[in-house]
Amino acid sequence: MENVIEVENLTHCYGKRVIHExxxxxxxxxxxxxxxxxxxxxxxxxIKILMGFLRPVSGRCRVLGEDSHNxxxxxxxxxxxxxEGHLAYEFMSIAQIEKFYxxxxxxWNRDLYYGLVDRLDLPYDHKIKNMSCGQRSQVVxxxxxxxEPELMILDDYSMGLDAGYRRLFLEYLSEYVNDGTKTVFxxxxxxxxxxxxxxxxxxxxxxxxxxxxxxxxxxxxxxxFRFKRNGSANTLxxxxxxxxxxxxxxxxxxxSFRPMTEVGAHLAxxxxxxxxxxxxxxxxxxxxxxxxxxx
Amino acid sequence: xxxxxxxxxxxxxxxxxGVALVLNIGVFVYLFVDLRHLFTIEHAxxxxxxxxxxxxxxxxxxxxxxxxTGVIIGAAQFTPEMxxxxxxxxxxxPVRPNSMVLxxxxxxxxxxxxxxxLDAFMxxxxxxxxxxxxxxxxxxxxxxxxxxxxxxxxxxxxxxxMEPRLSRKFVYLAIAGGFLWLxxxxxxxxxxxxxxxxxxxxxxxFIPSVILPAYRYRNRSS
Numbered sequence: 132m133e134n135v136i137e138v139e140n141l142t143h144c145y146g147k148r149v150i151h152e153x154x155x156x157x158x159x160x161x162x163x164x165x166x167x168x169x170x171x172x173x174x175x176x177x178i179k180i181l182m183g184f185l186r187p188v189s190g191r192c193r194v195l196g197e198d199s200h201n202x203x204x205x206x207x208x209x210x211x212x213x214x215e216g217h218l219a220y221e222f223m224s225i226a227q228i229e230k231f232y233x234x235x236x237x238x239w240n241r242d243l244y245y246g247l248v249d250r251l252d253l254p255y256d257h258k259i260k261n262m263s264c265g266q267r268s269q270v271v272x273x274x275x276x277x278x279e280p281e282l283m284i285l286d287d288y289s290m291g292l293d294a295g296y297r298r299l300f301l302e303y304l305s306e307y308v309n310d311g312t313k314t315v316f317x318x319x320x321x322x323x324x325x326x327x328x329x330x331x332x333x334x335x336x337x338x339x340x341x342x343x344x345x346x347x348x349x350x351x352x353x354x355x356f357r358f359k360r361n362g363s364a365n366t367l368x369x370x371x372x373x374x375x376x377x378x379x380x381x382x383x384x385x386x387s388f389r390p391m392t393e394v395g396a397h398l399a400x401x402x403x404x405x406x407x408x409x410x411x412x413x414x415x416x417x418x419x420x421x422x423x424x425x426x
Numbered sequence: 427x428x429x430x431x432x433x434x435x436x437x438x439x440x441x442x443x444g445v446a447l448v449l450n451i452g453v454f455v456y457l458f459v460d461l462r463h464l465f466t467i468e469h470a471x472x473x474x475x476x477x478x479x480x481x482x483x484x485x486x487x488x489x490x491x492x493x494x495t496g497v498i499i500g501a502a503q504f505t506p507e508m509x510x511x512x513x514x515x516x517x518x519x520p521v522r523p524n525s526m527v528l529x530x531x532x533x534x535x536x537x538x539x540x541x542x543x544l545d546a547f548m549x550x551x552x553x554x555x556x557x558x559x560x561x562x563x564x565x566x567x568x569x570x571x572x573x574x575x576x577x578x579x580x581x582x583x584x585x586x587x588m589e590p591r592l593s594r595k596f597v598y599l600a601i602a603g604g605f606l607w608l609x610x611x612x613x614x615x616x617x618x619x620x621x622x623x624x625x626x627x628x629x630x631x632f633i634p635s636v637i638l639p640a641y642r643y644r645n646r647s648s
Contacts, residue, residue: 218511
């Protein structure tokens with residue numbers, strides 16, 4: 132399958148702080164790829180590099196077959212990019228910004244833009260600078276949909292959106308990827324939204340640790356086990372079997388990619404009493420926190 | 427596509443361009459009133475003596491007018507792009523980055539030049555109203571470096587605003603200041619009659635140089 136994004140051995144640092152180290156991944160055409168990680172792990176940095184706004188220390192990034200740092204206008208016209216914070220030309224009005232962008236994109240879909248923006252119930256001469264964060268994000272997302280891009284890169288699309296509009300946006304997004312030729316590369320702080328949207332996920336962790344998998348494999352393979360807290364639990368620690376652990380109140384939760392029998396045996400080997408050990412079903416958000424920790 | 431960029435630039439600067447236009451017209455209205463007042467309280471031969479023997483430039487307060495205009499338009503055009511890194515929006519447009527930057531700069535230059543031409547017209551017309559045609563032509567030649575410095579001030583402001591690194595901003599400011607200094611070396615009539623073309627030509631190198639900070643903006647590593 133053709134890849135729309137290819138990253139090979141990407142390394143990037145801010146001063147002495149390593150953000151990405153030998154990061155490699157691919158995003159196949161037609162996939163909805165979720166990039167997940169806590170604040171400060173380098174999600175926005177990665178998007179900046181992919182879009183050619185930052186030059187990495189080393190490594191190679193290709194987007195739609197072109198060097199990401201030297202994307203041609205033709206390639207850029209196929210990429211709908213949402214900048215973190217829903218950046219927009221704030222001196223423009225709803226109508227002016229539509230007129231401006233429509234001249235740049237051959238497949239511009241005016242109806243799609245106004246279909247989303249009309250829900251704001253604002254006059255078309257309303258300036259973007261006078262909008263709330265959520266209203267501005269609706270305009271910006273409308274502009275991106277109207278481009279009908281081959282690749283949509285959305286950096287924290289959910290910022291400032293209310294629950295209703297988030298749901299509406301996800302419906303539009305599902306419609307957009309329906310024909311299987313469009314690709315979405317998305318980050319969001321509302322992990323739960325992505326559960327029914329993405330089919331590929333990549334978890335970024337501090338220090339450049341990465342896990343890339345399909346969502347289904349991850350949700351089946353990554354498990355949470357819970358047992359009652361006791362004195363022996365204080366010696367618990369992360370290792371090859373126990374990916375992460377969380378002790379809260381009377382309960383101890385361990386997270387692992389291994390089956391319950393193996394985890395139980397491993398805990399017994401460690402001398403930990405696991406009375407009432409059971410597997411607990413997880414949502415994507417639970418699994419995300421289980422994998423990366425609460426803080 | 428480039429016309430769309432011109433449209434964007436116009437939306438961005440039109441208010442400030444209008445303010446600059448009003449400021450320029452206001453100064454020339456003042457020049458007209460001032461000269462009329464002068465001719466009311468002074469004998470004509472006395473004003474002639476001041477103007478053509480002593481070398482008093484009655485329109486000297488327009489000296490920095492277009493410099494201020496250039497700075498206003500340059501700042502109005504590029505500050506909104508740089509706040510919150512909105513310049514990335516422009517760089518992501520499906521247009522060659524160099525063409526996009528040059529188009530923005532040419533739009534701004536055009537805005538300054540239109541006001542500069544209007545200034546030249548108003549200066550000539552007002553001076554010609556009170557002095558012989560030769561006096562008006564002389565005023566125009568005297569004011570030419572001041573008008574030209576407006577373009578330099580605009581380009582210096584654009585270059586400084588677009589530059590991502592603070593230390594380089596100061597370097598660009600110093601270079602622009604140096605060029606402006608070149609245009610203010612005479613306090614007499616027509617000081618630059620045979621020399622203006624040299625600093626003018628060199629200062630136009632500012633136009634292609636605006637590509638550099640845009641390139642540096644895209645090639646940052648932090």
